[in-house]
Structure formats: structure tokens, C-alpha cells
Amino acid sequence: MKRIELGHIAGLRLTAHPSAWLTLLVIWAVLAVIGVSVLNLPVGAAVVGGLVAAVLHYASEMVHQLGHSIAARQTGYPMSGVAFWGPLGLSVYPKDEPALPGRVHIKRALGGPLLSLVLTIIGLLLYLYASGTFTLGDAEPHLAPVIIWVSLFFFLDNLLVFTLGAFLPLGFTDGSTILHWWGK
Numbered sequence: 001m002k003r004i005e006l007g008h009i010a011g012l013r014l015t016a017h018p019s020a021w022l023t024l025l026v027i028w029a030v031l032a033v034i035g036v037s038v039l040n041l042p043v044g045a046a047v048v049g050g051l052v053a054a055v056l057h058y059a060s061e062m063v064h065q066l067g068h069s070i071a072a073r074q075t076g077y078p079m080s081g082v083a084f085w086g087p088l089g090l091s092v093y094p095k096d097e098p099a100l101p102g103r104v105h106i107k108r109a110l111g112g113p114l115l116s117l118v119l120t121i122i123g124l125l126l127y128l129y130a131s132g133t134f135t136l137g138d139a140e141p142h143l144a145p146v147i148i149w150v151s152l153f154f155f156l157d158n159l160l161v162f163t164l165g166a167f168l169p170l171g172f173t174d175g176s177t178i179l180h181w182w183g184k
Contacts, residue, residue, distance in 0.1 A: 009062070013092070031046075035149070053157075065091060065112060090172075120163050123156075
């Protein structure tokens with residue numbers, strides 16, 4: 001299927017495979033159902049919270065890719081784009097890029113998880129602030145739990161998917177790139 005053009009950010013051409021749109025809807029729906037059935041949120045609050053969390057997931061992916069882009073520019077071999085597919089994104093490099101030493105590939109691979117670590121810390125701080133700030137006596141009793149749970153999702157998503165998960169050697173992750181180029 002043809003990729004959908006999303007525009008440009010920081011000099012990167014952004015595209016999305018239809019699977020990214022479908023996955024966004026699935027994440028939204030699953031989180032809304034969890035909000036209603038597990039967290040006992042009102043349906044409207046769960047639907048809005050699920051949408052916000054799903055959008056934050058893709059925003060976190062974009063920040064992760066920007067980390068790769070920053071590192072790639074520092075090596076002198078920049079990225080040309082980001083292709084979103086399913087729940088993740090793919091760093092796109094020029095097709096005519098020359099053969100590069102392993103250290104260049106490793107540095108570019110480390111850029112994403114490092115910037116995701118910054119988001120993880122921000123997510124933790126947001127969660128700690130939200131969970132310590134809101135009480136049951138707040139004027140918006142249905143809003144407080146949504147903010148708390150969305151901030152917890154943001155923290156855990158960045159920690160488990162974009163920071164630690166990026167190092168799992170799954171064949172398409174930063175960890176696989178690092179293992180492949182280590183010592184070369």
C-alpha cells in the first residue's frame with residue numbers, strides 16, 4: 001500500500017503506512033476500553049484519555065526519531081526521513097549513502113534511546129506531579145484520574161518501548177543495529 005505524505009519536520013520527510021493509522025485507532029480503542037473497564041473512568045473521559053495517550057505514543061516515536069536525526073547529523077551522514085508503520089517508525093537514510101563504519105551506525109542508533117530517556121524522565125516527573133497534586137476533592141473529579149493515568153502511560157511507554165525496548169535485539173531495533181555493528 002502507498003505511504004501517506006505527512007509533511008516535513010526538522011528537514012525530515014514524514015510518511016505513514018496505512019498500518020500506522022490502523023494501529024493508532026487500535027491503541028486508542030484498547031486504552032479507552034482499559035479506561036472504562038479497569039480504571040472505572042466515565043466513557044467520555046476514557047475515550048478522550050485514550051486518544052491523548054495514543055497521540056502521545058506517536059509523538060514519542062517522533063521524538064525518538066529526532067534523536068536519531070540529531071545523532072546522524074553529528075556523524076555527517078544525516079537522515080532523510082521517518083516512515084511510520086504499525087506502532088513504530090523507521091529512520092530513513094539516503095539511498096545513495098556510502099558504506100559507513102560501524103561506529104557511525106552505532107552513534108546514530110544510540111541517538112533515539114538517549115532522547116527517549118529525556119522523555120522518560122519528563123514523563124516520570126509529570127506522573128509524580130499529577131499523582132501528588134490531584135485529590136478526590138478536586139473540582140473536576142473525572143479529569144484528575146485521566147491526567148494521572150495518561151501521564152503514567154506516557155512515562156511507561158517511553159521507558160519500556162522507546163528507551164529500554166529500543167535495545168532489544170529484535171532485528172529491527174536499535175539494539176539489533178548496535179549488535180550488528182559492534183566491533184566492525
